[in-house]
Amino acid sequence: MNVIFLLTGLAFVFAVGWFMSSDRKKIRFKNIGILFSLQILISFLCLNTSGGIYALTEISNFFSWLMAQASGGVDFVFGGFVLKEGAAVFFFIVLMPIVFVSALVGILNYTKILPFIIQWTGWALNKVARMGELESYFAISTAILGQPEVFLTVKEQIPKLTEQRLYTICASAMSAVSAAMLASYMKMVPGQYVVVAVFLNILSALIISCIVNPYEPEMDDELVKIPKGNKDPFFQVLGTYILDGFKLAVTVGAMLIGFVSLVTFLNSSFDVFFGMTFTTLIGYVFAPIAFVMGVPGQDIVQVGSLMATKLITNEFVAMGTLHELASNLTLKANAIISVYLVSFANFGTVGIITGSIKAINEKSGFHVAKFSMKLLTGATLASILSGTIVGLYF
Template identity: 50%
Template sequence: MNYIISIVGLIVVLGLAWIASSNRKEIKVRPIIQMLILQLILSFLLLNTKFGLIIIEGIAAVFTKLLDFANEGISFVFGGIANEGQAPFFLNVLLPIVFISALIGILQYIKVLPFIMKWLGWGISKVNGLGKLESYNGVASAIVGQSEVFITVKKQLGQLSSQRLYTLCASAMSTVSMSIVGAYMTMVEPRYVVTAIVVNLFGGFIIASIINPYNVTEEEDILVVQEEKQSFFEMLGEYIMDGFKVAIVVAAMLIGFVALMAGVNTLFDMVLGISFQEIIGYIFAPFAILMGIPVSESVTAGGIMATKLVTNEFVAMLSLNDLASNLSERSIGIISVFLVSFANFSSIGIISGAVKGLHEKQGNVVARMGLKLLYGATLVSVLTAIIVSFIL
């Protein structure tokens, strides 16, 4: 029965993407089928095999060690601020982003990350039927982040058609950056975080290929990666400050959104006898069912999904941890992979602002297609959850 529901869910998601397609005649079916099969294989390897377990444990161990290193710096600055045995969210989850951001900067500076992003993107372009630039951007977004990635391709921004620009922005919104992965792993099982990152990469290409199909000529598909010329310590200082800004911004968003959600829930409960999260849970419950969540848990799951869309993934992950006792292990896994992406309303502003800072005209183009970007990125999250539901 689970397989039947997952197949129906897959058809519905692809159908919703097809309905929003700008040119249905140009949709390339073969690359989409190839990527769906690849998603299933990768999900199975990562979640259901000993090889996958070794990979996940290795990645988790690396990030655990990185978090330990980060805590050395945090303890030096903030030591004694928390009572013994307490684990403040800002100190333990958000501030390690500063150190991981610095590490990414070093790997970028010594040309390790550019090499990986360029050649991995080239390999993926052979599978997805898209251009080298789009494939590079998908990989780069998962490493350097949804706003920083546009700096690496800023030379091409002014030359891109709106179709190609959509795909670049959709990839950025559908994935997450390496600097924030460690924070996720403190809230969600590492195996779900890693699986979601890998599967989302191809999911972004699948949905974009349906919603926004186009052809790229060899002359148009030139990959020139922009590299900032900076001294080592200039670069290091910049990445450290960028990491700190991310931590502060996320903290501010959490303070505002969690407080607002608590207030709105109380208001709805007083007036209607039902919380706001429960109401939006009913709206998203059908999608939760299509993702393989049992009907009895679908409203709870739908509320968490909607929370992620209207606030951000951190608020939703906190909500998942609070409500985990009401959900089965399989449901927790499905919801977890759904949450690992930047698909929310605030990302529209972040991405359009990042592009506008580099090219004002193209930034305005991105802003105009913001809701379509969010629609596609949300479908990517649902698609990833459905793919994982086949395996769990």
């Protein structure tokens, strides 16, 4: 039965992608086959072997340990707040550790460890999947650095990119999540699903691009590298990353206040006028998609509601709701929706990406704005693909 739902999920993703495709005759089936095979291999090793399960557990434990280290600084500044239970301290428990993780990312970047990993992992991905050097490099770097910062690593190339290549890198940016966010996600979603989603989403974004946005990659590009030299003093760089992490935490907090309040308002209003909450209504709209992904029938409305909530608001809002509902869902439904939620595919991110590209180059920003809805749909299909693959093992 799991194989049947894998096929229905794949059929849905391909059908929507084919309908959106800019050139159906050039859909890159060979590349799709290679990337999909990598996804099956990675998901099998991670979720269906003792070694993979052990590795995921250790990675999850490592991020939990990082969160515990972060609490030292948070506790020092905010005192007893972090000791209290409940949603009132979400900002301190979940978001403030982003500051610490961002500092670690800054150290790893300054010491050239991250540039080395990104460069050679991107090189290996390109050799296997033949997606193009720039596209492969960017797919890896966006999963570590996140956006909008990742666009700065290719700012000199962006004005020279065609619309097709621009779409591919933007799709990767929407489908991946930054390393600074992983520990916070793991406070609401099981760590093993977060880690698997990071791996799968890198490849899912490229698969969707092969369908929606097919073109022959330029294989003779010089591999883009994060600038190796950093003339700024270490502590100045570290301070910048710490402040960026704090700004990110505050921004996410502000978005959550606005979006959660809006959803609460809509739920109350719909309940009064229609006898049904807004989230339940959109759950019925997305329930058929959840079903073809393999979500058990008794969970499809709740999972559909979470899928829509993420699209309309952001992944944090949906994860917060999932954290409350998880005990009422089956293991398979939890696995599928958890992986689906680990990406930046929502309306707000489209605005962030468009603004980031526009700040680098006005013309390129216009191109991104023109295909923004196609970009959002493609990134959502990538999340559906990743969730569907994980459902195969539950």
